[in-house]
Amino acid sequence: MNRAFTLIEPGPVVLVVTREGDRSNIMTISWTMVLDFSPRFAITTGAWNHSFLALQHTRECVIAIPGADLLDKVVGIGTCSGVDTDKFRRFRLTPLPATQVAPPLIRECLASIECRVIDFVTQHGIVVLEAVAAHGNPARRERRMLHAVGDGSFIVDGRHLDRRVPMATKLPEGV
Amino acid sequence: MNRAFTLIEPGPVVLVVTREGDRSNIMTISWTMVLDFSPRFAITTGAWNHSFLALQHTRECVIAIPGADLLDKVVGIGTCSGVDTDKFRRFRLTPLPATQVAPPLIRECLASIECRVIDFVTQHGIVVLEAVAAHGNPARRERRMLHAVGDGSFIVDGRHLDRRVPMATKLPEGV
Numbered sequence: 001m002n003r004a005f006t007l008i009e010p011g012p013v014v015l016v017v018t019r020e021g022d023r024s025n026i027m028t029i030s031w032t033m034v035l036d037f038s039p040r041f042a043i044t045t046g047a048w049n050h051s052f053l054a055l056q057h058t059r060e061c062v063i064a065i066p067g068a069d070l071l072d073k074v075v076g077i078g079t080c081s082g083v084d085t086d087k088f089r090r091f092r093l094t095p096l097p098a099t100q101v102a103p104p105l106i107r108e109c110l111a112s113i114e115c116r117v118i119d120f121v122t123q124h125g126i127v128v129l130e131a132v133a134a135h136g137n138p139a140r141r142e143r144r145m146l147h148a149v150g151d152g153s154f155i156v157d158g159r160h161l162d163r164r165v166p167m168a169t170k171l172p173e174g175v
Numbered sequence: 176m177n178r179a180f181t182l183i184e185p186g187p188v189v190l191v192v193t194r195e196g197d198r199s200n201i202m203t204i205s206w207t208m209v210l211d212f213s214p215r216f217a218i219t220t221g222a223w224n225h226s227f228l229a230l231q232h233t234r235e236c237v238i239a240i241p242g243a244d245l246l247d248k249v250v251g252i253g254t255c256s257g258v259d260t261d262k263f264r265r266f267r268l269t270p271l272p273a274t275q276v277a278p279p280l281i282r283e284c285l286a287s288i289e290c291r292v293i294d295f296v297t298q299h300g301i302v303v304l305e306a307v308a309a310h311g312n313p314a315r316r317e318r319r320m321l322h323a324v325g326d327g328s329f330i331v332d333g334r335h336l337d338r339r340v341p342m343a344t345k346l347p348e349g350v
Contacts, residue, residue, distance in 0.1 A: 003326070005325055006324050006325040006326050009186075009205050009206070009322075009323055009324060009325035010186055010205075010322035010323065010324050010325075010330055011184075011185055011186010011187070011205075011322055012186070030184050030185075030186075030209070031184070031208050031209045031210065032208060033206050033207060033208035033217060033218075033219060034205070034206045034219065034325070035206065035219050035299055035300060035301070036219075036300075040299075042208060042217065042219075042299070042301065043208075044208060044209065044210050044211075044217075071336060071338070072338075072341075075338050075341050075342060076341070078342070078345060079341060079342065079344055079345055119298070119299065121296050121299070121301070123294070124210055124215075124217070124294065124296070124301075124303055125210060125211075126210070126217065126296070126299075126301065128299055144333065145330075147184075147185035147186055147322070147332070148184055148185065149181050149184060149185050149335075150180050150181040150184035150185075150209070150346075150350065151178070151181050151339065151346065151350045152337070152338055152339030152340075152341075152342035152343065152346055152350075153335050153336065153337050153338065153339060154335070154336045154338060155185055155320075155332045155333065155334070155335055155336075156333040156334045156335075156336060157322070157330045157332075157333050158319065158330065158331040158332050158333025158334070159330070159331045159333070160324075160328050160329070160330055160331075161246060161328065161329045161330075161331065162327070162328050163246065163247075163250050163327055163328065163329060164326065164327030164328060165327075166247075166250050166251070166254060166327075167250060167253070167254065167327035168327065169254055170253060170254055171325075171326065171327055175325065175326045175327075
């Protein structure tokens with residue numbers, strides 16, 4: 001859990017899973033931000049997203065991090081609506097039970113973070129989340145994340161560069 | 176300006192330039208989020224950053240996007256303080272006059288976005304910014320951005336994948 005923020009900080013496209021009643025839904029978002037090492041996250045969404053209602057009603061979600069191999073599912077999920085689509089079925093994704101929240105994890109993702117809503121900053125469309133559990137998926141071979149440019153193109157992770165020694169003074173212990 | 180959000184959305188490490196009196200300062204942050212296509216951005220910071228005081232007092236900043244060639248300057252800027260360091264001088268960066276705000280642009284960056292503070296969400300350490308001008312720097316050869324993982328390592332942009340056709344329904348016009 002003390003490394004969960006490292007899943008969000010690089011700015012990957014994420015899938016947000018909500019569950020209301022017996023229906024799970026998924027949305028694609030790129031507007032996310034780490035708020036704290038604790039970890040707390042912010043996401044931006046609003047009433048134009050069907051998932052926002054479920055977030056308001058249930059105050060729970062799972063943030064799942066897709067690998068680059070899932071790009072076309074990520075685009076598909078982001079361009080249809082849970083109003084009329086069962087996205088787990090349509091995009092052949094496997095829901096797995098979470099431990100602390102009702103929405104499921106996504107088996108095909110690199111990691112899934114179980115979150116509770118701790119605040120809505122309504123004026124700016126910001127939802128503040130607290131992570132309560134995190135699950136990696138070391139079996140995935142494709143470990144590169146996706147970054148949405150916002151113009152319909154995506155950037156895949158390239159090289160990793162290690163600067164842990166000069167950065168050490170700025171990092172929490174155990175990261 | 177209607178493409179300015181595409182500089183922030185992929186989640187790059189950014190440099191935030193402030194200016195108070197005759198002193199400019201720079202901080203490195205990775206905790207940023209697009210809020211709107213208008214464009215408005217959120218950043219997370221707080222009183223532990225010397226730059227936060229300048230943001231509070233002047234309500235202006237420049238967000239500059241460094242390319243991968245600037246990694247060691249980015250790390251250096253992030254691990255010293257403006258209290259006792261002139262970061263433009265120490266890291267040999269060139270300030271250029273902005274058009275709408277007092278803090279300077281950074282010539283060596285890929286782009287610089289002039290911003291005004293429109294709100295502080297103090298409870299969550301969030302600063303809400305509105306972009307008022309944006310400047311690209313097409314002369315830079317190294318165009319890959321950097322993404323901080325948060326553990327002291329960084330990811331450089333890899334391949335670009337075009338999904339503009341399927342994404343078209345989700346994008347504002349002119350992007």
